Amino acid sequence: MRRQVLLGAAGVGALALLWEGYKLVAPDDGVVVGELTVLPRTNDIAMPHLWDMAARAFEPVNSATDALPLWVAVLVAAAFTLGVAAVGWVVGVVVGLGTATLMQRFRTAESALLPWVVLSQTVPLIALAPLVRRWGSQLEVGTFDWQDWMSVAVIASYLAFFPVSIGALRGLSSPDAVHLDLMRSYGVGWWRTYRSLRLPAAVPHLIPALRLAAANAVIGTVVAEVSIGLRGGIGRMIVEFGASASADPAKQWSPIFGAVLVGLVAAGVCALIARGLARYRVSEVS
């Protein structure tokens, strides 16, 4: 654990050194061969100094009198994005597990559903986002009002459910014949076999699937925020600050670090879940 933290810190340090080192050595306009820029420009607009980025983070977001410090605004946006991604992740995991369970229970469901599950992931996100938003806005159930953030969460869950359904299907089908025979000899039905054997046996396949789903949910949320135009999250902030990059080049880096932070927190949560389920991950006995 300690070793991992040290290695992680060393990695970040190396990256920072590389950034500043390259900026120091390479010419301002990058390395150009003929007409082609083969290495990026290093001027302060393209690659601000790390300490400029840090300093900018502590200044107010804009010139308004009640403006928050930039880092606080980024944290707020990151928390918002994380929340939406979490909703998408949970929905995706539930739907993915449900689909996998259905496919495991009924062989016909597997042949009927699996191709669609795989096909579903070939629909480009950019095409999907406006559609989901339009369908959502037409939804009216009593006083329930469809919000834009829900569209974003739906897209995040759409990306998250895929690895879960595939991983869970493999996991649920993974118990040994001996164990299945044993459950049968106990005369217990499908549901009990599912709970006491299939589900626990699926955990080693499920953990990497949950990780992938978390990464997908975060990326899906950030991209969908941009394509749907949802305010308040990191995605929108990156685009907004990027637009003013020539005037304030260090500013756009704060939300980028914010997005990295969201990813780190998501990965951390998955690591905690994996830890809680450690018992189910011991290697198979003979």
Added chain:
Amino acid sequence: MNSSAPTRATATSAGTAGTPAGTAPDPHAAAAVEVRGVTRRFSSRSGEVVALSDVDLTVRAGEFVSLIGPSGCGKSTLLRLIADLDEPTAGELSVFGRPPRVARQNHDFGIAFQQAGLLPWRSVRTNVELPLQLHGTGRGARRARATELLEMVGLADFAEHLPHQLSGGMQQRVAIARALAERPSLLLMDEPFGALDEMTREHVQTELLRLRAETGAAVVFVTHSIPEAVYLSDRVVVMSARPGQVREVVPVGLGEARDRSDDVREDDAFFDRVRAVREALHGADGTTPRGVDRR
């Protein structure tokens, strides 16, 4: 049971005649296992395999019967049929006078396989508790029974360990404890000691005899080892392959199996029975079938 049973029974009663006095079956009690004219065919793309052909077998309540024979003669298949993990192509089986399916749903038998088959995420204790838990026994009663069983197999100190922290022999003992959890009146065991070294094996065999004496359960025991079959059993059923059939039933008669101790292994009577089983296995052509361990 069908009415043709008595005539068939005489065909396989070679063993019954030789059983020691005092264990004469109560004619009114249902046999632990009745197998009548059972055939099992497997058809696959590469052709049809007759795993069992017209097999008859009776195991009385409380009796220890071993199945021995060359690899592929259908021992596991027969055991799976008794356990209702598979269905015969023809013929009938009954367990305590009932169809195997009913016996399975009544939890009449415990089962142990060549692989211990413990659930790796459950502790030794909760592995033993598994059948009780699945059948709705309360927490307290479950715990008490598991403690008792783990003491019986000498693993009380390992109750909270996970299976992968145990040696193969210890895992196998846990599996046997699990099979005994519901006090079954019939134990079905498919080469449970196949993966053990000779020392552990002899130890666990004696332990099994003791456990059986305490529970009074009938046992159907599949093995590749002639001495093991002779040491443990009241009768040894010798099978032949292609098609799988009962070739001979060898009565052991080393006294009550439940009173047997390790010294029996040195007896002349023991070696005599080992020779009898070996000769039955070799058959008329005098060749030893492959897959039989002649230790």
